[in-house]
Amino acid sequence: xxxxxxxxxxxxxxxxxxxxxxxxxxxxxxxxxxxxxxxxxxxxxxxxxxxxxxxxxxxxxxxxxxxxxxxxxxxxxxxxxxxxxxxxxxxxxxxxxxxxxxxxxxxxxxxxxxxxxxxxxxxxxxxxxxxxxxxxxxxxxxxxxxxxxxxxxxxxxxxxxxxxxxxxxxxxxxxxxxxxxxxxxxxxxxxxxxxxxxxxxxxxxxxxxxxxxxxxxxxxxxxxxxxxxxxxxxxxxxxxxxxxxxxxxxxxxxxxxxxxxxxxxxxxxxxxxxxxxxxxxxxxxxxxxxxxxxxxxxxxxxxxxxxxxxxxxxxxxxxxxxxxxxxxxxxxxxxxxxxxxxxxxxxxxxxxxxxxxxxxxxxxxxxxxxxxxxxxxxxxxxxxxxxxxxxxxxxxxxxxxxxxxxxxxxxxxxxxxxxxxxxxxxx
Numbered sequence: 001x002x003x004x005x006x007x008x009x010x011x012x013x014x015x016x017x018x019x020x021x022x023x024x025x026x027x028x029x030x031x032x033x034x035x036x037x038x039x040x041x042x043x044x045x046x047x048x049x050x051x052x053x054x055x056x057x058x059x060x061x062x063x064x065x066x067x068x069x070x071x072x073x074x075x076x077x078x079x080x081x082x083x084x085x086x087x088x089x090x091x092x093x094x095x096x097x098x099x100x101x102x103x104x105x106x107x108x109x110x111x112x113x114x115x116x117x118x119x120x121x122x123x124x125x126x127x128x129x130x131x132x133x134x135x136x137x138x139x140x141x142x143x144x145x146x147x148x149x150x151x152x153x154x155x156x157x158x159x160x161x162x163x164x165x166x167x168x169x170x171x172x173x174x175x176x177x178x179x180x181x182x183x184x185x186x187x188x189x190x191x192x193x194x195x196x197x198x199x200x201x202x203x204x205x206x207x208x209x210x211x212x213x214x215x216x217x218x219x220x221x222x223x224x225x226x227x228x229x230x231x232x233x234x235x236x237x238x239x240x241x242x243x244x245x246x247x248x249x250x251x252x253x254x255x256x257x258x259x260x261x262x263x264x265x266x267x268x269x270x271x272x273x274x275x276x277x278x279x280x281x282x283x284x285x286x287x288x289x290x291x292x293x294x295x296x297x298x299x300x301x302x303x304x305x306x307x308x309x310x311x312x313x314x315x316x317x318x319x320x321x322x323x324x325x326x327x328x329x330x331x332x333x334x335x336x337x338x339x340x341x342x343x344x345x346x347x348x349x350x351x352x353x354x355x356x357x358x359x360x361x362x363x364x365x366x367x368x369x370x371x372x373x374x375x376x377x378x379x380x381x382x383x384x385x386x387x388x389x390x391x392x393x394x395x396x397x398x399x400x401x402x403x404x405x406x407x408x409x410x411x412x413x414x415x416x417x418x419x420x421x422x423x424x425x426x427x
Contacts, residue, residue, distance in 0.1 A: 047219060048251060054126035055262035056092070057188050062157030069094055069152035072104075077139040082156030086134040090266075092127045094152040096120065099144035109133030114296060121294045127155060129266050129297050130401060162265035165217075166395035167369035168193025168226065168305060168338020171210040174392045175370030177411040179213045181394045185409070189264050190217045191271070193338035194226025194305025196238065198371055201229035206241035213370075218242075222251065224271045225258050226305040226338065235275070259284055261291050266401035268297040272304035272323055280322040288323065292330035298401055299424035300332035307337035307365050308382075309353060312389060314340045315378035316353065324351040327361050331425035334404065336395065338367040341374040343393065343408055345386040345418060353381030362422060364406055366395040391416045 049055055058064060067080065082089050091106065098104070098118040107113040108131025116128075128136075138151065165187040167178060182190060195201075197210040214221070221242070229238040234256065243250025253260035258273035270291060278284055292300065306317050308324045317339075327335065328351050348360025363382070367374070368391065375389050393410040408418040 049249065049253065049260050049262060051249065052124055054121060054124055056090075056127040056155070057162070057262065057264045058155045059157050059159040059162045059265050060188065061159050062155050064153060064155050066153045067151065069150045072140050072142070072147075072149045075140075075142075077137055078151070079135055079137050080151060080154050081135040082154060084134055085158070086156040087158050087160070088130040088132055089134060089136050089154055089156045090127045090130040091136055091138065091151050092125060092153040092155075093121070094125050094150040095148065096122060096124075096126075097146065097148045098122070099146045102140070102142045102144055102147040104138060104140045104149055106131065107137045107139070109135040109137070116296065119293045120296055124294075125152075126296070127263065130155075160400055162267075162399050163187045164264060164269075164397040164399065165190045166193065166303065166336045166364070166397060167366050167393075168336075169195045169341050169367040169371040170214055170369035171197050172370030173372070174411070175210070175213045177392055178368075178370050178394050179216065181409050181411055182214070182217060185394070185396050187396075188220065189269075190214075190221040191269065191303050191336065192221060192223040192369070193303050193336050193366060194224050194274070195228045195338060195367075195371065196223060196226065197241075198228055200231035201226075201235060201237045202232050203237040203240045203245070206237055210241070218251075222262065222269065222271055224304050225252070225273055225275055227275060230275045257284070259287065261295075263295075263297055265399055266297055267299045267301055267399050268292075268295040270300070270302040272302060274304040274306040274320050274323070278320060278322055280325070282322070285322045285326060288326050289330070292326060292332070298427060299399065299404070300327070300330070300427075301334040301336065301397070302327055302332060303336035305337065306339045307363065307367075308335070308351075309344075309346050309349070309363055309380045310340040310365060311344060311378045311380040311384060311387070312340040312342040312367075312376055313374035313378065316380050316382070321351050324361065328359065331359060331427050332361050333422065333424045334397070334406070335361055335363040337363060337365050338369070340365055340378070341367040341371055342376075343368050343386075343388045343391065343416075343418070344384055345406075345408075345420060346380075347383035347385050348422075349382045353383075355383045359425060362406075362420075364395055366393075366408070368393050368408075385420070386418045388416045388418070 110133030229235040242252035
């Protein structure tokens with residue numbers, strides 16, 4: 001394997017080193033600064049769900065750079081390098097086709113390694129987790145001539161955190177109060193836990209109630225559907241608003257399904273649909289398990305509308321236990337839900353609600369996006385760590401490659417807040 005030396009201070013070069021061959025993609029002068037960007041090589045960050053592509057949202061200030069797509073050479077390692085001042089790099093596999101026990105191992109120049117197997121995103125373009133340092137080494141171990149891979153891009157940056165805003169049960173009379181809360185967070189992504197537009201989720205209600213407020217975040221929103229969306233047959237208004245009128249796929253996933261996944265920094269996010277079949281043998285849950293098996297990220301979060309655990313107007317909902325069971329089995333870290341119009345932070349739990357501080361999944365019930373609030377009254381088997389029934393607000397998830405800080409941020413004029421930190425389960 002060739003060793004890539006740092007580019008000169010006057011010229012930044014995007015390169016792929018493979019089997020001794022240095023492939024130069026583009027060059028650009030930056031005076032005395034060396035930076036990995038030029039108009040011909042810097043990519044606009046993709047922000048929509050596309051078939052055959054696992055969407056990757058990057059940390060603030062990260063660069064997404066295209067490199068010459070070079071196929072694997074049996075027995076040869078490859079190295080991908082960003083600018084010398086980059087603190088981390090994640091590479092994009094345009095293609096990964098592994099047979100049998102064949103593997104590809106990616107290692108960071110300053111530590112960290114992950115081995116890709118046949119379960120990881122076969123036939124789908126995806127980014128790996130980030131690796132420390134400004135270079136990664138990619139080493140295949142192939143026994144089958146059918147195994148192959150191609151790398152065509154990387155992301156690199158300095159920032160170590162990424163912010164996601166989260167709430168359900170939104171518009172609602174008070175979503176004009178929660179909108180500035182989200183604006184102040186300036187998140188990379190906004191996730192919604194259903195019941196986005198009241199009362200029936202029609203396209204008219206989305207356009208006249210949701211869009212004037214939370215519509216300002218539409219280009220970074222990854223929604224899930226609530227029961228009120230399904231008061232309109234097939235949640236037609238919901239899919240028409242987020243995907244486009246008559247469009248089958250888009251921001252809300254495939255019409256009729258409404259479940260999908262994507263990546264934010266080093267987190268894998270999964271939007272689920274608690275309004276359609278969700279038994280352990282359903283198509284959705286089987287998809288969920290396959291999706292969790294394919295992910296290469298060190299941390300996992302999922303969200304949907306009907307809360308597994310609740311203690312307000314509603315109590316625990318066993319119908320979504322197959323979601324929770326799959327997430328628990330694959331060592332997921334966070335769940336965000338709505339439906340009950342209040343805020344409750346639950347302790348990490350097993351699917352039956354038993355507290356589990358080692359492998360449990362933490363649920364954050366954030367049904368405080370703008371619709372009238374519900375009081376207490378329901379019963380739960382899970383352990384409540386913090387609760388609030390009288391404050392509108394939004395969840396702020398500050399995510400790293402090893403854990404999270406989850407804050408409840410109230411609307412202006414209210415004083416209740418909450419914060420909790422957690423470490424991602426080893427995967």
